[in-house]
Every structure is written in structure tokens, then in C-alpha cells.
Amino acid sequence: MPLKKKKNKKIKKSQLTKLINVSDSVLAPTVQMPLQTVTQRISQAIENGNNNQAKHWLLQVIEQCPNEEEPPVLLMNLLSRNREINEAELLAKKILRLYPKSAEVLQTVAAFYRGINRIEDALDILNSALPVAANKCAIYRNIAFTYTTMGNTEEAIKAFKQALAINKRDIYAYWGYLRLDIKNFPEALIEDLQQVLQACSNDKKLLAAGSFTLAWYYEKRDLQRYWKYLHIANGAVDTSAEYISTAGQNNHRLFSAEHLAAQPAAQPPEQRPVFIVAPPRSGTTLLEQILGAHHLTKGTGESLAFNHAVNETCKAHRLTHAIKDWPDEHMPEYAELLNKSFLRFPLIKEAKGHVVVDKSIENFKFVGAILSAFPQAKIIRLRRHPLDTLLSCYHQFFESSYDQLFNLDALANYYLEFEQQMDYWETAYPNQIFRVKYEDLVGQPEGIIPELVKFCGLPWDDACLSHHTNVGTIITSSDIQVRQPVHTKAIAKWKHHEKYLAPVINIIDPVYPLDQY
Template sequence: MGRSQHDDPARAEREFSTALRAMERGDWSHAEKRLRRVAKAFPENAPVHFNLAVVLRQQNRHVAAVKQIQRMLDIDPTAYDGWLMLAENLVATGDVDAASNAVQRALTLQPDRFEAHLMLGQLSAEQLRWTDALMFFRNGLDKKPLDVNLTILLAQSLTALAQFDEALALLRGALDTQPNQVDLWLSTGEMLQHMGRIEEAVDIYRESLIQHPASGPLQLQLADCLSELQWPDEAKLLYEAVLQQTPGHPDALNNQALLAAAAGQNTQAESAFRALMVNHPDYGDPYRNLSVLKHFDSTADQDILAMRAALRRDHLSSPSRAALCFALGKALDDCGEYDEAFDYFRQANDERHKAVRFDIDRLARRFDDIEKHFDQTFFEDRARWGEVSRQPIFIIGLPRSGTTLLEQVLAAHPDVAAAGELRKITEISLWIAAHHSAGDPYPAGVSQLDAKTVKALAGRYLDELTQRVGEAKRVTDKMPMNFFHAGLIHLLFPEAAIIHCNRNPMDTALSIYCQHFPPGMDYAYRLEDIAAYYHRYVALMAHWRGVLGGALLEVDYEQLVSTPRETVGNLLESLGLVWSDACLAHHTQVGRVETLSLWQVRQPLNIRSIGRWRRYESQLQPLIEALGPSVAGT
């Protein structure tokens, strides 16, 4: 018989080298076989146990990996990388506390290395301990100042703590020294998107593409921003560029289909969403988008069955799980299965709520500042500043209050064009913020504007309308969240109509709760938060009624759909427009719709959504209590 490995170190060394080569090419089972032979022959060899743990981790056998790395640490308790490897596998088994202890051991051994600080920051962030995460990421970046990952994670922690300016300054500073890092450009753009500064994000992405003209991720983000800003033609070209580089890219295909849906190309959009559901069953967005696009009549619908099957899949991401639950909630609501529908809506909102941070106190301060600066004296001192133009018609209100429907009704009039949800007023408010150095930049900065500047800002807005719809006599801007900026709008256009859409608070709140929104709607995923937001919104609208007078028109959703001729007629008269029968047949000529109301606004005016909340009355008790009986109407 030949000698055993116990007597042949050279042979064991060859086995170890063969295992390492197998690891390099990803042949984990072969590597494990070789390493176990060596470990049996040399059980006190720490590197063998370490590499065996790596192999087991790569096969998602984390419990076994923990045992191997613990054997390695028994042999060499001073192994810094061993403690980090132990922590990584403990996290995978769900033992976060033990993982934190393991990283702390590594930090004690080598406090000047950055990896332990990085991992402790990541563990803190996963537990939403953002202050701790901030400290660890700062310490890590002190050890390795140019580390891109640490920079991005530190910026994300600052964002979670609402320290937006510091986060943005950190990323911009990193870009100045490392413009070759695509991830820094992406993170800076995404940060601006999260802050609602979409126009600045577009500028960042355009600049980044000068540095990295073939970057698919940067092209995709720019396309998404342009789509949100309602520049669909350029967005479409960018999605096509992404798909040329990466055929079948799911995000590009999904967002391209959304452009088709917005243009009313439903058949094309539905086909694209269904193809994505087949080819990417773990990707939740196509299911949700399809559910918004169609009406369901039966729980046996093949699309509903596909949604249920997808939700049963293992390893779904939280965003995909939320999207699928929103999709099923909407589909089952269509079918009249209200209890099951609400259960899915609750699951969807619970998933979304994990990822947001709603601060009612911060919101209240913002509302208070707006009311403080846009008071009666402010407008008396600036009477008839801006542009004396009635061309723009501003439609404001809470999301899901009927703004899209009213826009389409008015846009059916031969003298009215629809510009959609423009961000130009928000862009102007951000310009004011950027050009005001003292105190709170907006709304306080508005009081420092002179008449010439106000007129120039109004001119910028009118130029945007011309660029989008040409020389239309009247143009609607139905950005609902402009209710924040009604005072600024009145300053810019003292003769323009601002139409406020009212809807039953219970129906509005339920409709908000049943939707997935883009960033910025952090209050939308908890009934009590929706109620808190609603109370502040009602107070602000009462303030606007007091200071804007006849410039603020009111339209009740319930009256619009139940007595449309009278309601629309009165509104047209207030706008100085003659009656047009086309307004009552808006559904026959709907243009682009970029909102969640894709299906509804292409139907004739109807009262089906009035009192919808009563189907869910038992589940909405927390909302009723938070609103109060007098507001809820119960």
C-alpha cells in the first residue's frame, strides 16, 4: 500500500493547490472534496478550514460554513479575516447578534482596518440603527478615504437620518476626485431623485454620460427621470440604447412598456408585461403594472393565477413582494373579493413601510413655514406681480382625489391642452432655495424676490408650456402636490385659476393605501400616517382659501361624476370658457396618462368609486379613529 496523506505532506499540498484551482473556476463540489481530504490529514491547518468555509458559503451551506470557520478560529483566534468570515455566515443563518460579536472581535484585533467598520455599519443599517451605522461608516471611511462602497453607504445613512445636504455634499465631493466611478454617479443621481430634485438628477446623469457614454445603468436612470418629467421620446431612445447593449433587460423593457401604456397602446404594453412575467417571474413590477392597466372579472383570470404562483416563489425581494401584493389586491378588488384584497394591500404596505421614514413633525414644520410666509400681507405687498396670464390652469389636491379625471375632462375642450403633471413649479421652488443664503431657503426665500425676478420665473414656466404643447389657449398642469405651492403659483400668475379637487377623505385615503407610489410619498403605507398627513393638508387648504380668495376654485369629485353637466358647466364658466359637449365624452379622446389612473380615466364618467371605502369599513377602523368621526363621515 502507498503512504497515507498523514505521511505525505507533499501530496496534501498538491491536493490543496488543486482545490484552490477548482475554487478559481467555481467548481465548488470538487474543491470541497479535495479540501476535506486535506483537512482530515491535517486537522490543525487553519487555512484549509478557512477555504473550506469559503466553499461551503458559496454553496449557501452557511451552517456548515460556521462550523468550519469556528474550527479555524479554535486553531488561530487572532485571524482577523476568520472572524469576518464567521460574521458573514452568521448573518446568513439569521444570528445577527452573534455576527456583531464576531465583527467586534475582528475590530479589537485590527482597529485600523476598514472591513470591520464596514460590516458593523451594514449590520446597524439592516437593523435601522442609522446613528450607529453613521458612526461605523465614518470610521471606516477614515481608514480608507477613497472607498466607493463606504462613501455610498455613508451617504445612504445620512439620507435615512434626513441629513440630505450633507449626503449630497459627500457624494459630490467624491465625484470631484473619482469621476471614473460609475457607482458614484448613480448614487448621486439617485440621491437627487429621492430628494425630489429630478431636474438636477437629469443634469448629473447627462454629465456622467459624457464620462461614461456607454454605461447602461446611467442611460437607464436618465431615461427613468425623463419619463417622470414627461419627455417620452428621449426616454424611449435611451431605453432602446440600453436594450441594444443588454437585450432583455427587465427594467428597460418594463419602463418601455409603461411609456406605451401611457400613450394608450394597451395591447402592446400588456404583451410586454406578460412576457416579462414569464421570463422574469421574480420581478414584481410587471405584475403590478399589468394590474393597473386592466380590469379583472374573475379570480380564475390567468394573470391572477400567475401572480399567485409568483408570490409563492422563494427568495422574492421586498420590492417585488410588495408589487405582487399590490397587484393581487387590485385584481381581487375588481373581482369583489374584498377581504382577501385588503389582506394583500396590508401585506404590500407593510413591505413598503419598512423602506420609508415618515416624520410627521418635520412635515408639520414645513406646512407651518408655508402658512407663515404666504400670509395675507405677503400678497397685498406684491399685488399683480408676475405674469398677468390666464393660460395655465393648475389642478391640485391629494393624490387619488380625481385630478387626472378632471384634467382629461377639461382637456377634451377644444381650447384646452393637457400638459400632465409638470414639475416646473417644484423646479422654480428649488431655484429659489438654491439662490437664497440666509435661513430656511424655501419658502422664506420667496420674500426676498423682487418683481423683476418673479416675472422672469413666471416667464420660464410659460416657456415650458410652449415647449410642451405649443401655443394652446389654455393649458392644464395637474401636479397634485402643487397644493404645497399654491402661494407661489398665485405670486407668479395672479390671474391664473387654481382648481382644488376635493374627494371624500375615506375614499381618498383608501385609494392612496391601495397604491404603490414613487419616492416622496412616505406617508402612504400606514393608515395612521395617511390620516396625520390628511389633517395637515386640510389645514393648509383652509389657509389657501383665506389668502387666495377667488383664485382658488373648488371641484368635488362626487359632484363631478354624479352631476357632470352642471359641475363642468359651472367650472368652464369660472374659467371663462364656453360650454363644449366634448367634455362629457372625454374618454373617447384621452391623450397621454402618466399616472396610476391609466384604466379609470379611459372610462365614461361614473359613480362606481363613490363610497368604495365602505367595502372595507371593518379593516379601516384605525383610519376612522385617526381621522375622527367628523372627518371620516361615519
């Protein structure tokens, strides 16, 4: 589900003038100021991306205003977004005790649990929120999204219908319902959605969600309308900011095969993780499910566990996130902390005794750091035809933190960055990166999948050829497609849309000729 701004229960007006003691940092002096001023500063800090400052102020507000629901909900969302999972879990338990009948708190904690694969817990919490929620439509919608991640399409559609029966203006309910059953989606609901969209043209998120829904409906019915609504949807989210390349920012001079630390020949499974590296919509969820079907592995989806490890290392040693600037003499120490922080991440801890299969979207930036922390890790570079990849990206409603995915020019430049970064890593580690084409994976699964399993250092398991019969929770935009057997239907879809993809072709073709893919 795309990110949506939370409409938190507001702090009572009578409390806004209350004076509280706050400091700008742990060492700064404490001063008194009205709660209203502090909340304004928190909002500004979050808007500016100064999350640590916002977190520091929120903790002080929560301590001095224990009866207010909004601050812990804000902090819960902040910790979840920053993947500070351990702190978020502790806070979730605390606010469930403090506000057991708050629908806002229950929804927030349920969304967090769904994000870390605690699906049954999320569902239990949402069901407990129904009797106390004023906005039952939102609860039913979130129940539906939770069933969707479980692959329970029948219950998901039922819950989406219940949401729309309560409120026909709930655009996210249309969005979720249509994704599950485009072929049989009632035309009357499309007419209702078009009317609803006319009334919310000023809300960019709702305009995007509704326009994506209409685009998907018309994809196989009217190509011109499909692209009309696709442009409206992406344009509503696109920041129009120039895409800033970060290629090379993590290319430390010590990242090469020669500098890998000597390791014992045999390592426990948790020290041999598999990282699938590819742009979004390249087939990473499919490949993760194929490898994750093996009895010795555990798929962790887009866990962002290594991002978490980098953040923890930066905090512990006061480093910047530009790994190329980390001092040479301390790299072994940093690699050790990266290793420990990754293994402590909740989703990774749950996989203990298994080989982790991770497909986080930003892993391509950290390949050198990954192999320094885990010298026996396996890197799989998955490639799909660039035009199919980028068409599929433009077709999807991604989380708002990936602004480059809502603009065709920026998408093309993002693709170039990815390819150039991975070319660099393949040069640095020629024997530790396995390159595979999506088209070969789905076209010749009986030949390619055994090669991949062997590369990962695993014995053969027939389950890898029938992954779709045992798919668990999926929290990505591929949550529906991956539950099907391997197929070739998504190959060369770009040929039907070539004239609309001219901006992408003009950027990519001079650098990576498309006829040589």
C-alpha cells in the first residue's frame, strides 16, 4: 500500500498552551515553551527530514504529556519509516497498553506489524479496533490490505466492499479492490470513482491513487486513456526535482576481491546471506520466492536490514552515509558492526539457522560493504529489459520516498545509475556476482533455477520449481503476480507502448544500446 499521510487525533486545544521543558539536544540546556510551539517544531523537523531532532523532541513531549495520543503515533510512524525496528516494537507494546481503545493507535501499530511480517498480530489488532473506531471504513480497508498481503483474495475483496459500502469516497478502497480483480471490476464503481476524483483534485495523493486505479482499468480496454490517467497519476506525485545520482558514493577503495578478510571455509547459514540486486519491477519478488521456497532458506523481502546496519554503524562511529569517506584503518571494525547490526534486525533474527534471501531496493549501493561484512554472501544481479522494467515502474504507485519512480526522465537516469554502479561491483568482485536475465528465468526455469541454487551453495530442492504453491506474506507491489506459476506474459510488453516511452529510450539507448540487451 502506498504511503498516506496520517490524520492523527489532534492534541486538545486546552493543552496547546501548556508549558513543557524541552532541550534541542541531550547536552543543551532545558527551556520552557508552549506545547503548541514544540509540536510546530516537530512538524517542521519531520518535513525537513531532520528525523533525529524530531525524535528527540517527541520523546520529551511523550514523557510530559502521557495522556496525548498524537505524539506517540507520530513517533511510531517516524521509527517505522526509519527502520528503527527495535525501538518501534518497544513503543508499540507501550502505546497498546496506554491506549487499548484508540482506533488511531491500533491502526498505527497494525500497519507497523504488517510492515515487519507480523500479519496475524496486525489482523487481530484491526479486528479489535472495529468496535471502537469512528471511521470503520478505514479499518475495513486496512483489514483488506492485510488479507491482500496474505494472499487471501476472497476475504480482501469482501473487506474492500464493506469499506466502500460505508464510504464511496474512499479512493484507497477502490485502488485495493481493483488490483485484485481488474477483469471483473464493476463499471459502475469506475463511474463512481471518476465523480469522486473530480472533488479531490487538490489532494495530490488521492488524485494519484484514483488515477492509477483508472489507468489500470483501461490498460487492456483503451490504451490512450491508460496513458492519459498514467500521466495524471505520476504527475500528481512527481516532485519535478532533477534526479541526483549517488552512483559511486559507496565505492570505497578497499572494496575489492583482494581486500576481503580471510574467513574459515565453513560458515553458519546466517553468515551466507543471498542478496538479490535489481531495479524495482525487475522480477526480484519472483526470484526471492523461488529461492525462498528452498527448505534451507528464508526470504525476508525488502527488509532494508542492511540500510539499518549502515545507519547503526554511522551512529556508533559518527560517520557519514557516504561509505567512500570511511577511514581505511577502521574498516574491519565497521565491517564487524555491519555484520552484527544486520543479524540483529528482527526479520533477520527470525531466519536464524536459515540462509537469508533479501531483495531490498537499495542493496545495489552497498555491495562492497555487504561483502566486507559477509565475505561469503552471494549477490545475484537480476536484469530485465530496461523498457519493460521502466514501463512497469511507471505503472506502479510506489511509496512517496521514491520520487524518481514517478517521472520518465528520472526513471531512465535512475536505471543508468543502477547499471553503472553494478558494472563497478562486477569489476571489483568478478567471481561473487551472478548475473541472470529475467527473460531467461521465466523462459527456461528448469535450466536457470538449478544454476542459481548451486551458486547460493545450496543442495537442490524441487520446491524451487513450484514456489507458487507455498507463497507466504508479500508486502510489495508484486503481491498478486508472484502467487502465479512462472510465466512469460510480462516479456516485451514495452513494444505495445514504444511511442510513449520515447523519453526513456533517448536517455538509455546512447549509453546501453537497447538492441544489444
